[in-house]
Amino acid sequence: MPEHSLLAELEELKRLAIVPAFNEEASVGRVIDEIRAFDSGFEVAVIDDGSTDRTAGVAADRGAHVIRLPFNLGIGGAMQTGYRYAFEQGYDVAVQVDGDGQHDPSELSKILKPVLGGEADLVVGSRFAAQQTGAYRSSRTRRVGIRIFASVVSAVVRQRLTDTTSGFRAVNRKGIALFAADYPHDYPEVEATVMCVKHKLRLLEVPVGMRERTGGRSSITALRSVYYMAKVLLAIFVGLFRRYAVPPEEA
């Protein structure tokens, strides 16, 4: 349960939880329920990224706003859809919570607090920022990959980060506007982090606990991880030389 003052502050704001889901019928319902249990004022937008199962139906039954992409765009395209929705519908705050259940919505207060307090524009929930914050374990190759990204990105943004691949995030209106205008493709978390700093948005990482996935499969298989590493490192490098995206005008 969030603290009382935080809830009171949240009450003032139009807030959206963006839940990207690709074939997550087994877990998406629980994710929606848990977000509502954290704060019933949260609107939930489930971005159904071309699922072939009942993801959209399950989400609609729980009263979520369901945005069904006509085909699979990948997590980047799905997340940007969510940010476009948040931008167009005038939300003040948006959080990202994966539809696979690995993020614990009861931890939302930790990533929301710095955004509400005006300390940061983007807050990333990190699995590794503190020692043993939860029971989260991932494979060794994956941990090595995450660490490599963390050190590269830390050097680029000149700020110590431990978990740049985490998709458990909170952004304010500034962040929503930026991500609605431009969001990286394929595996976007690392690049989005760099992009934020490039656009002079304040970034903060806070420790959170995460769970094992409750359903579905990770989008990153062992076979794809090499491609993933090369692609993201290239994107970070090229991103340093890229022109700024212009966030859309506020209506």
Added chain:
Amino acid sequence: MTPLPVSIAAAVAAFVMLLVVFELIRSRRLRERYALLWLLTGAVLLALSLWRDGLNTIAGWFGVTSYPPAILGAVGALFILVVLLHYSTVISRLSDQNTILAQRLALLEQQLRESRATGARGS
């Protein structure tokens, strides 16, 4: 010097290629903007096969003395690389546009569904 049969064959091939590209544009199966590179390729290859002294001179610049027509192959390969790179940019742009269209469609559908639902409740 380039053997005459090689020059003739290369010129005919380049000419046929130009004709095919022209016909594709004429019948609107190929847009002008994508055809320009092909026309340029055909024109350069045609010029190099007809202008035999020129091909010889160019081959000389690169120290290719034994078989000047090798330059024709090299120029052709270079143009193919350029065309392929151009296509990669075209595909990238198309897939970006495709993504945006899919997102817009999904957002519009969601709005339509929700406004229908509220409309049904209201009446």
